[in-house]
Amino acid sequence: MEFTLGQVAAILQGKVEGDEKQKVYRLDKIQEGKSGGISFLSNEKYQAFIYETKATAVIVSENFIPTKAVNTTLIRVKDAYSGFSTLLEYYNQFTKSSMVGVQEPSFMDISSEMGKDGFRGIYSHIGKECVIGDNVKIHPQVYIGDRVTIGSNTIIHPGAKICSDTSIGSNCEIHPGATIGSDGFGFAPQSDGSYKPIPQIGNVIIEDHVSVGANTTIDCATMGSTIIKKGVKIDNLVQIAHNVTIGENTVIASQTGISGSTEIGKNCIIAGQVGISGHLKIADKTTIGAKTGISKSVKNTGQTIFGYIGIEMKNFLKSYSIFKNLDDLENRLRELEKKP
Incomplete structure (x- = not known):
C-alpha cells in the first residue's frame, strides 16, 4: 500500500x-x-x-x-x-x-446469511440461523454457534469463539482467543457436599463500537442477558460473569474479574487485576485502581476507589500514611511503656 x-x-x-x-x-x-x-x-x-x-x-x-x-x-x-x-x-x-471473499475449507450453514463485502477465513465455522451484516471480517479458525447475529463492519479475529444466541453489534472488534457466551459459573450446593450444575440458558448482548480483548471471556446469563453496552473497551484476559451489565463507554484493564449479576455504570475506569464481587452496583464515572477489591456497591458518582478491600481513596491514603509508619510507632509506644 x-x-x-x-x-x-x-x-x-x-x-x-x-x-x-x-x-x-x-x-x-x-x-x-x-x-x-x-x-x-x-x-x-x-x-x-x-x-x-x-x-x-x-x-x-x-x-x-x-x-x-x-x-x-x-x-x-x-x-x-x-x-x-x-x-x-x-x-x-x-x-x-481489502479482505473480501471466502477461504476454503470453511463452513457456513445453509440457513445462515452473510451481507456483502464480507470475509470468511480458512477453518472458520458459522452455525445455523445466523445473521451477519455487511463488511464483517471473520478470520481463520473462528467458531460461531447457532442463531448468532453480528452487525456490519465488525471484525472477529482468529480463534475467537462466539457461542450460540450471542448478539454482537456494528463496528465491534473481538480479538484473538476471546470467548463470548460460554456457560456462566452456576452450581447449586447439595446436602451431600456436592454441587449440581445450573443450566445457563441466557445469552450475551454486545452493543455497537465495543472492543473485546484477546483471551477475554464473557459468560452467558443464567436467564436473560449479560449486556455489554455501547462503546465499552475491554482489555485482554478479563473475566465477565453471567448476568453482568457494563455501562456505556466504560474501560476495563487486563486481569480484572467481575462476578455475576453486578452492574457497572457508564464511563467507569477499571484498572488491572481488580476483583468485583457479585450482585453489586457501581455508580457512573467510578475509577477503580489496580488490584482493588470491591465487596460492596459504590453509590456515589465520580469516586476513585483504591485498596483491598476497596475504600474511598482519600480515606485509604490517610490510613496508609499511618500503616507505613507502624514499626516506628510501635517502637515509640514500647519506649513509653518502659518509663515509670
Missing part, C-alpha cells in the same frame, strides 16, 4: 512542506525512520531525532519550530499525535477492508 504525501496531508487536513509527490508505504518510529516511511513528532523528548531521521516524512504540529536544518519533509497538522493516530486508523481500516 502506497500513498503520496499529498494524499496523506488530505487525510489529515494538513499541509506539506516540500514535495507532495513523494511516496510513503510504511509507518515508522521517528528514531527508526527510513526512506519510504512516515513518522510523527509530538513529544519534546524525541525532538532530537527529527534532525537525524531518514524517514521520508514526519508529521508535526502546526506550532513546531525547528532549531536547525531538517532533512525530512514535514506535514504540519493541528495536533501531531492525534494526526498520526488518525493515519494509523485509516491504514488499519484500509488493510482490513
